[in-house]
Each structure stands twice: as C-alpha cells, then as structure tokens.
Amino acid sequence: MSEFNEYQDKTVLVTGGAGCVGSNLTKKISELDAKKVIILDNLSSAYEWNIPRNENIEFIKGDILDEVVLKRVFKQRPSHIFHLAAHFANQNSVDNPEKDLMVNGIGILKVLQHAQLTGVDRFVYSSSGCGVYGLDSKMPFEEHDISISLHTPYQVTKLLGELYTNYFNNLYEMPIVNARFFNVFGPGEIPGKYRNVIPNFFYWSMTNQALPITGDGNETRDWTYVEDIVKGLLAMGIEEKAIGEAINLGSGKDHQVIDMANKVNELTGNSEDIAYRARRDWDAKNKLLSSIDKANDILGYKPSVSFDDGLKNTYNWFSDNWDNIEKCAEFEY
Numbered sequence: 146m147s148e149f150n151e152y153q154d155k156t157v158l159v160t161g162g163a164g165c166v167g168s169n170l171t172k173k174i175s176e177l178d179a180k181k182v183i184i185l186d187n188l189s190s191a192y193e194w195n196i197p198r199n200e201n202i203e204f205i206k207g208d209i210l211d212e213v214v215l216k217r218v219f220k221q222r223p224s225h226i227f228h229l230a231a232h233f234a235n236q237n238s239v240d241n242p243e244k245d246l247m248v249n250g251i252g253i254l255k256v257l258q259h260a261q262l263t264g265v266d267r268f269v270y271s272s273s274g275c276g277v278y279g280l281d282s283k284m285p286f287e288e289h290d291i292s293i294s295l296h297t298p299y300q301v302t303k304l305l306g307e308l309y310t311n312y313f314n315n316l317y318e319m320p321i322v323n324a325r326f327f328n329v330f331g332p333g334e335i336p337g338k339y340r341n342v343i344p345n346f347f348y349w350s351m352t353n354q355a356l357p358i359t360g361d362g363n364e365t366r367d368w369t370y371v372e373d374i375v376k377g378l379l380a381m382g383i384e385e386k387a388i389g390e391a392i393n394l395g396s397g398k399d400h401q402v403i404d405m406a407n408k409v410n411e412l413t414g415n416s417e418d419i420a421y422r423a424r425r426d427w428d429a430k431n432k433l434l435s436s437i438d439k440a441n442d443i444l445g446y447k448p449s450v451s452f453d454d455g456l457k458n459t460y461n462w463f464s465d466n467w468d469n470i471e472k473c474a475e476f477e478y
C-alpha cells in the first residue's frame with residue numbers, strides 16, 4: 146500500500162468521525178497533512194473526549210439527517226468522503242427499526258445527494274460483512290456472494306446503503322467504494338449496551354464480572370483490528386481500480402468467542418470466569434470469515450496486527466482511558 150501522500154492538502158469529510166473507526170481514521174488523515182478533516186457526528190454513540198484534536202480537524206456536532214448542517218458541511222467542498230455515521234448495530238436495530246432505517250437509509254441518501262451536488266473525488270461507504278452475507282453465502286465470504294435473506298434491520302439497511310451508493314455510481318458516475326468491514330475492534334470503541342463484544346468483555350472483565358457468552362463459545366468471528374481497517378479505507382479513497390467495487394476488509398482469520406474471552410480475562414487478571422447465556426434470536430451465524438483476496442489484489446491490503454497484539458493494544462487503551470470509559474459505559478441494570 147502507498148504512503149497515502151495523496152491526502153495532503155485535501156479537505157476530507159468523515160461522517161461518524163467521533164466513533165470507533167471514525168476517530169482512528171480522522172487522526173490518521175490529519176497526520177497525513179490534510180488541509181482539513183471535517184467530522185460530522187451527532188455524538189449519539191460517541192463522546193467528545195474520544196475525538197482527536199489537531200489544528201486541521203474541525204468537529205461539527207450535527208445530524209446527517211439535518212439539511213442545514215449538511216449544507217454547512219458541503220459548503221467546504223470536501224473532495225473525499227468517508228461515510229461512517231450509522232445507527233449501530235444489530236440489537237439496536239431490532240429494538241429501534243425505524244430509527245435504524247432513518248439514519249442508515251435516509252441518512253446515506255442525504256449525504257450522497259449533497260456529495261453529488263458539490264462533486265467528490267471519492268465516496269467510501271462503511272458497509273458490513275456481517276450485514277450483507279447470509280447463511281446461504283459460502284465461507285470464506287467473497288464479494289459476489291451476498292444474501293437477501295437477512296436477520297436484522299441493521300443488516301437490511303447496511304445492504305441498502307450499498308444499493309444507494311451503486312445507484313449514484315451508475316446514474317451519476319459518482320466514484321464510490323463499498324467497504325465491507327468484519328467485526329472491527331481496537332482503541333476508540335467505548336463499551337455499552339449496543340456495542341461490540343470485545344469492548345464489552347474488557348469492561349466487564351475490568352470490573353470483575355463473569356463474561357456472558359451468548360451461545361456455546363465455539364462460534365467464531367473474523368475480528369479485524371481498527372488500524373488495518375483504517376489502512377484499507379485510506380487505500381479505497383485513492384485507488385482508481387476500487388471505484389464501483391465492494392471490497393471486504395477483514396483479517397481473513399477467525400477466532401472462537403471462548404478463546405477471545407479467555408484472552409481478555411488473562412490480560413485483565415479477572416478471576417471471574419464465563420457465564421453462558423442463550424443465543425440471541427437474530428444471531429444466526431455460527432462462523433464469520435472473510436476472503437480478503439480482492440482487497441489484496443485491488444488495494445494491496447494485508448492486515449498487519451495480530452489478534453493478540455490487537456487485544457493488548459485495546460487493553461492498554463482501556464487502562465489509559467479508564468476514568469472516561471467508566472463514566473460513559475451505559476448498560477442496563
């Protein structure tokens with residue numbers, strides 16, 4: 146992959162830039178000497194303390210559904226857009242399906258409409274491997290083998306986002322790329338009721354609670370370290386061959402949930418063990434594994450952080466930011 150010098154002096158918009166992936170991506174683009182990185186985020190699932198600071202970063206607190214805010218943002222004519230803002234994720238969408246459709250459906254449509262009006266060099270959309278592949282897709286998941294038999298509103302609307310970006314590419318020749326992330330983890334994700342399993346396990350482990358596995362623990366996931374996702378995204382923002390393509394960003398390896406839980410407990414020194422719970426109704430996939438051949442061919446993408454190192458870095462970030470994390474982590478009693 147290149148050194149990404151192409152971002153120098155560019156104005157880049159990161160919607161959802163206060164979130165886990167967005168904060169890491171913003172920091173990196175800012176360090177690449179972009180003229181400006183605009184973060185548009187309503188902080189619905191993020192916190193101000195987690196937003197990277199630098200002279201070339203502008204944080205606009207606002208909603209992607211708000212026309213006034215969108216006009217203010219697009220007046221600056223960003224050349225590159227990373228659309229990461231989303232109603233996150235599966236359980237949240239089952240509990241709040243209409244909100245999910247508003248943000249992930251109408252929201253992306255509005256951002257695309259503004260991008261089309263002002264013109265952009267690249268529009269990269271954060272789709273989801275867990276969203277677009279189904280029980281009828283062959284493992285490891287290859288990009289052509291998507292499913293229309295999905296299990297949550299979030300999966301439906303993440304796929305819908307791809308249909309919209311493709312439509313803007315087909316009709317207006319907008320240079321879009323659909324990035325299909327697989328189970329991202331790493332510094333920047335604050336635990337909470339609707340968050341991913343790794344940050345939540347660190348939180349419970351650091352507060353000496355047993356880790357609740359919803360299933361038998363033999364399920365596997367393709368956990369991908371956020372730094373590798375960021376590198377993949379940066380390449381998608383500049384590589385010509387990526388235009389119009391959907392590309393998996395995974396680690397290309399899967400790990401069992403029970404192994405991950407044991408590693409987390411080992412890192413934190415938690416003496417409580419594992420508590421097994423019933424599998425969630427919508428959680429139909431025993432195994433998730435990406436094929437990253439296409440990402441490698443088109444982007445030169447090669448994940449570089451091992452699962453163990455990624456977990457260690459995540460634990461270090463939790464330790465360094467524990468006061469803020471403890472204050473912000475929201476769970477039901």
Ligand SMILES: NC(=O)c1ccc[n+]([C@@H]2O[C@H](COP(=O)([O-])OP(=O)(O)OC[C@H]3O[C@@H](n4cnc5c(N)ncnc54)[C@H](O)[C@@H]3O)[C@@H](O)[C@H]2O)c1
Nearest residue numbers: 161164165166187189190191208209230231271273326329
């Ligand atoms: N984290 C994963 O495992 C994963 C996997 C597949 C796909 N994705 C996708 O990648 C993207 C980034 O994921 P993440 O883990 O950083 O999620 P995240 O929830 O940390 O970040 C999303 C950000 O969007 C913001 N947001 C939500 N609604 C908004 C609105 N209406 N207007 C403005 N901002 C809004 C939130 O405050 C948050 O900061 C999302 O689109 C997600 O669907 C993530």
